[in-house]
Amino acid sequence: MNCDILVIGTGSVSQVFCYAIALAFSESLKVCVIGRSKNSVDQVVTIANARSVAFSSTVTFIGDSIDWDSENDLSDKLATYSPRLILQTASLQSPWEFTASQSAWCSLIKEGGFGITLPLQAALVAQVASLIKRTMPTDSILVNVCYPDAVNPLLSYLGLPIVCGAGNVGIISTLLQSLLNLDQTRHFQVIAHHSHVINLAESPEDRLTELEGLRIWSDGQQFHQIDTLLSPIQSIKGEQINQIVGCLSAEVVLALLGSSPVHTHVPGPNGLPGGYPVVVQEGKVELALPQGCTIAEAIELNRRAAIEDGVEAIDTEGFIRWNQRASQAIKQYAPSLAEGFRAEDLQIVCQEFIKLRNRLRKE
Template identity: 35%
Template sequence: MSTPSIIVAGSGSLARNLCWSLAAGTDVPMTVRVLARNKDKAAEVAGIAAIRARLSGSAARFEVSTEDTEDVSGIDAEVARTRPRLLVNCASYQSPWERMTAPSAWSELVRRGGFGLTLPLQASLAVELAGAVARRSPDTLVVNACFPDVVNQVVAALGLPVFCGIGNVMSLAAALAPTVSQERPLRVLAHHVHLTAPSNPADEALAWLGDRPITDVGARLAAFRTFDRKELNAVTGHAAASLVTGLLSGEYLRISVPGPFGLPGGYPVAITSGGRLTLDLPTGITEADAVRRNRLDGLRDGVVLDGTDVVFSPAVREALEPLAPEIAAGFPVTELDSARDRLLLLRERLRAPGAST
């Protein structure tokens, strides 16, 4: 039997932490190919991971793709040749940490409107990669790390494959796990917006032990929410590595993930051998209830999907109206590329020294 392969797209913090966690000692054989626009960075990620794997006795092997990923045909070629079991996307046009690492009028605009304002920049590469899978390797499971609470909806609305996401609710569940007994499954229903404590306690993330509600979720997450955001990818990458190894080994998993089936927000799920995924909601909570809750949380984050239309919250619309009125009211998902290009131009202008909104 051949060794299963996965593609990790991206060379930033999350891609690195995922690869380094896989290199820390997994006994599940796999070949990990790092695919990124910056070839030197991709080679660095794969090279360091390979050294770590050798030191720790990991069954994972690491390689770097040599395809030109600036061109869609290069992505298609990599996916067609590799036919990976999984493709994990960690690449986007917008870092979530920019406000802390390089503050500017652009990062202030995002702060004022909400992270949902950046959706076109988060979704574009995920759509390209999912398109390559649809064309060249339909059996590949697509796992997206870039704002999956909404991006996965966009991918699905375009008729492209997406299995689930990583991060966000997964990281919140990882932070809650040490605070509870593990005799019953921990189930978490939460959105990207819950990485920050809500101003109204009624909007807090929901969690259960089995079917019993956890009533002090905010208190249990308080310390986690004070951590430096740039460091949280160490948690997200490690949790993602557990998902990857579980999917490759066929292990039965009960976890919480963002964007399963392209749903909004994050949910508790069960994953059986062969990658069959089902929602694992507690008794008394229907799928409609869970989706409704996550859509409301999505508005607090700045964006939701209404069918095939991207709809920005009032705060985002107000922030964009004087600067990019052509997309402030939202846009169909089929116009994602033009919305991305408009935001890239706006970002370039607002990043300039002395720029203001």
């Protein structure tokens, strides 16, 4: 029952991805969607297959449920479907909770930064990556869309396989290209982090931090007045941004499975922090930086931007430290978690944050 693509999760990114890739006319693909809820899986698969038929596409979809509490279910699913590529869209924390709730947990994240959710974003994909490393061919492809700017470097530090993410820097790139009406012949390059997307979605007077580290080039010339150019992003409300992320995920996945080079933008390529311009082809991602911008400079721009999200880069000892704002916010409720955590303790720390979240949701 092999498939080409295994999509883990049934949320909005997964839905848009499936509905977009269903229209891949030139590709004959088999996609399997797995998630906690069979009803949710069935809905995504049914709609995706109907869209595929409506447009005479050769992409087909099947579905299955997964029990994350089972020791063997995930490994059994990977063995059953033997995918060429895995798209991870499931995490233990929805980013949209913070736009819909007023709990003390939401207040903590708003005060300290989205980076505080890093353990909750990383726990499931770390399980997936660990199984890929132990049980699957070395050319298996893992694409993670759960906070890839920070999660992918964590996976890389742990020695786990990760190719790239999707969204974030890609959102900024595609929005700019559409707003400026740039055609595909223009060489467009963006260095950007998840924190920039969060900040750009707010009006300038409501932002907690600056647009530190965001850089944009077109045909080698650097753009300025980025804030004004990207102001229309403020019209996209909450989860609707995933209408873009899902399509970007489809673009990246098709490029990774294809043989022709595709110039695009992805977060977390090969475990790097933040997002970059890249070339994607045959399961690999390579940086495609502007002339005059070194890899070290690009990484440093993203490291500085990561701090604005509340989480600093992993140090050489594998310790992930919160910035001062995040540390002070966490210290109010959980002093033992207020400094940061070791990468090797990810699953333990994740459980501690789940306990903290459960408590604060009641306040």
